[in-house]
Amino acid sequence: MKKLSLRTRVLTGAVAVAALGAGTFGAMSANASTPAAAPAAPAAAVKADAANDNLQQTTHLTVAAATKAARATLDAAKKENQRVSVAVVDRNGNTVVTLRGDGAGPQSYDAAQEKAFTAVSWNAPTSELAKRLANAPTLKDIPGTLFLAGGAPVQASGAPIAGIGVAGAPSGDLDEKFAQAGVASLAR
Numbered sequence: 001m002k003k004l005s006l007r008t009r010v011l012t013g014a015v016a017v018a019a020l021g022a023g024t025f026g027a028m029s030a031n032a033s034t035p036a037a038a039p040a041a042p043a044a045a046v047k048a049d050a051a052n053d054n055l056q057q058t059t060h061l062t063v064a065a066a067t068k069a070a071r072a073t074l075d076a077a078k079k080e081n082q083r084v085s086v087a088v089v090d091r092n093g094n095t096v097v098t099l100r101g102d103g104a105g106p107q108s109y110d111a112a113q114e115k116a117f118t119a120v121s122w123n124a125p126t127s128e129l130a131k132r133l134a135n136a137p138t139l140k141d142i143p144g145t146l147f148l149a150g151g152a153p154v155q156a157s158g159a160p161i162a163g164i165g166v167a168g169a170p171s172g173d174l175d176e177k178f179a180q181a182g183v184a185s186l187a188r
Contacts, residue, residue: 058091059156065186066096069154069164072185074101077169077178084168084178087112089120091161093144101168108168115175116165117144119151123160126151127176150175152183 061069066088073086083103088096095116100109115126122129127149133139140147146165149172154162164182166175 059159059161060090061088061096061154061162061186063096066162069162069182069185070097070099073164073166073178073182074099076181077101077166077174080169080174082169082174082178083108084166084175085109085112086178086182087116087165088182089113089116089163089165091120093117093120093163096162104168111146111148111167112150112165114144114146114165115148115151115167115179116163117151118146118163119153119165119179120160120163121145123153123155125149125153125176125180126165127172130172148172148175150179152176152179154183154186 070086070088074084077084077086078101083101083105085098085100085104085108087098087109090096093116095113098109098113118126118129126147129139129151130147130149133147139145150167150169151163151165153160154164164179166179166182169175169178
């Protein structure tokens with residue numbers, strides 16, 4: 001094998017160091033804690049979006065409000081000696097708070113989440129939605145839903161902003177009664 005000249009070795013090493021340095025600098029830039037300032041958008045563009053209704057505001061429950069509703073739900077169940085789980089989901093069906101009451105069955109946790117998701121998805125109590133299965137039996141095939149009484153939507157100006165689901169009581173009617181207690185707690 002031919003031995004490389006000193007000049008070739010130095011140049012090759014310099015190129016390697018430069019490439020490594022550029023890669024390291026790029027990684028450091030990408031991981032910097034303070035992002036580079038984005039170019040300022042012209043004020044006219046922002047005004048045009050607002051004027052053309054291209055922006056939308058939505059209402060969401062705070063974690064504190066969701067926790068308050070979940071606690072009120074568990075308290076209502078406890079007054080009737082029922083062991084339940086409660087879930088509160090946001091408008092998109094994402095779980096905000098889930099509480100498994102003392103002694104609640106293991107199946108109640110997932111069922112509460114599914115009832116809450118179902119209630120917010122259709123903006124209706126799940127007991128009403130269960131009645132719709134007679135005309136549309138394939139509704140029950142939608143992943144993540146549970147068409148049993150025990151879910152209640154939380155509304156603001158008639159639009160769903162959250163769902164409360166309860167599971168574990170001996171009947172869905174009791175589950176839904178407790179979910180409604182959680183909804184009612186948000187009005188206080």
